[in-house]
Amino acid sequence: xxxxxxxxxxxxxxxxxxxxxxxxxxxxxxxxxxxxxxxxxxxxxxxxxxxxxxxxxxxxxxxxxxxxxxxxxxxxxxxxxxxxxxxxxxxxxxxxxxxxxxxxxxxxxxxxxxxxxxxxxxxxxxxxxxxxxxxxxxxxxxxxxxxxxxxxxxxxxxxxxxxxxxxxxxxxxxxxxxxxxxxxxxxxxxxxxxxxxxxxxxxxxxxxxxxxxxxxxxxxxxxxxxxxx
Numbered sequence: 417x418x419x420x421x422x423x424x425x426x427x428x429x430x431x432x433x434x435x436x437x438x439x440x441x442x443x444x445x446x447x448x449x450x451x452x453x454x455x456x457x458x459x460x461x462x463x464x465x466x467x468x469x470x471x472x473x474x475x476x477x478x479x480x481x482x483x484x485x486x487x488x489x490x491x492x493x494x495x496x497x498x499x500x501x502x503x504x505x506x507x508x509x510x511x512x513x514x515x516x517x518x519x520x521x522x523x524x525x526x527x528x529x530x531x532x533x534x535x536x537x538x539x540x541x542x543x544x545x546x547x548x549x550x551x552x553x554x555x556x557x558x559x560x561x562x563x564x565x566x567x568x569x570x571x572x573x574x575x576x577x578x579x580x581x582x583x584x585x586x587x588x589x590x591x592x593x594x595x596x597x598x599x600x601x602x603x604x605x606x607x608x609x610x611x612x613x614x615x616x617x618x619x620x621x622x623x624x625x626x627x628x629x630x631x632x633x634x635x636x637x638x639x640x641x642x643x644x645x
Contacts, residue, residue, distance in 0.1 A: 419578060420516040426495060427512035430466040434459060434575060438530055446628045453637050458529040462577030465511055465554065468496040470569040473536075475505045477561025484558075498567075505558040507536065507565075509573050515545045515552075521578045525552060528575040535563035542579070606642040607635075 423429065436459045441449035450456060472487040484500035484507060501508040515523055523545040527538025539555045554574035558565070567573065594601045614633055618626075635642070 417518045417521065417578070421513040422516060423513055428468070428495075429511065429513040430468055430570070431513070432464055432466065434462050434464045434528060434572075436460040440532075441530075446631075448632070451632050451634075451637065455530055459531075461529070462524075462575050464528055464572040465509075465513075465574035465576070466570050467498075467509070467567050467573045468493075468569065470567065471498065472564055472566050473498065473507055474564040475507075475558040475561055477505070479503050479505075498573075501553070502555070505561075506539070507556045507558070509554040509556075511552055511554055511574060513551065514549070515543070515576070517545045517578050519546050520581050521546055522581050523576050524579050525554065525574060525576045527556070528572045531572065533565065535559055536565045538575075544581070545578075546581075603642045610642070 421429065421431065436450075436456045438449075438459060441447065441455070469489050469492045471489065471492075474485045476483050476485070481500045481503045483503070484505065486498065486500065488497055495510065495512055498507055498509050500506070517523060523543045524540070525543055526540035527533075536556045536558050539557055541552070543552050556573075594604065611633070618631065
């Protein structure tokens with residue numbers, strides 16, 4: 417499936433495939449956060465739009481547009497600047513590209529997964545990019561008044577990936593007893609017992625007495641069930 421970003425004269429979006437790495441994950445002891453494969457996959461599950469400039473923004477708690485104060489680099493281009501467009505403590509970035517997906521595919525637009533930012537949170541939208549001739553904005557909402565946030569040049573301001581429009585409507589959720597699937601239940605019970613015993617052993621062992629590679633169970637990471645298959 418093609419994913420196209422149409423760029424008009426004067427636009428210069430900075431877009432990259434999202435990396436799996438995060439600074440806070442790097443900083444965990446032995447980088448243990450990367451042992452969580454679902455985190456790694458989510459981190460890289462799309463593309464990031466980067467801020468072309470560094471800036472600061474402060475919200476005083478009011479609902480008006482002027483209640484966000486922006487401090488921008490002198491001489492920065494208008495198309496590169498965030499704006500206070502909606503009020504309500506919302507900071508807006510214009511995405512300088514018109515996204516086009518295949519028929520029946522939308523675009524999930526939000527903040528980079530597992531990349532929290534103190535004082536402000538990304539808002540999330542679903543955009544019908546298979547027909548829309550309009551660009552979209554990326555919006556962040558301050559979480560408390562009196563807070564100053566800083567974005568560095570090259571810092572991700574937007575994260576996006578395509579989602580199939582009809583897929584969710586075709587899902588029929590169910591709640592069923594696990595006993596209906598004896599093989600699944602047996603594997604789950606074996607895993608649960610194994611996990612309990614492993615955690616108890618780790619808690620009773622002095623830190624550093626076990627090599628890092630042996631301080632976590634790797635079945636899910638390796639794609640193995642409890643039978644090693």
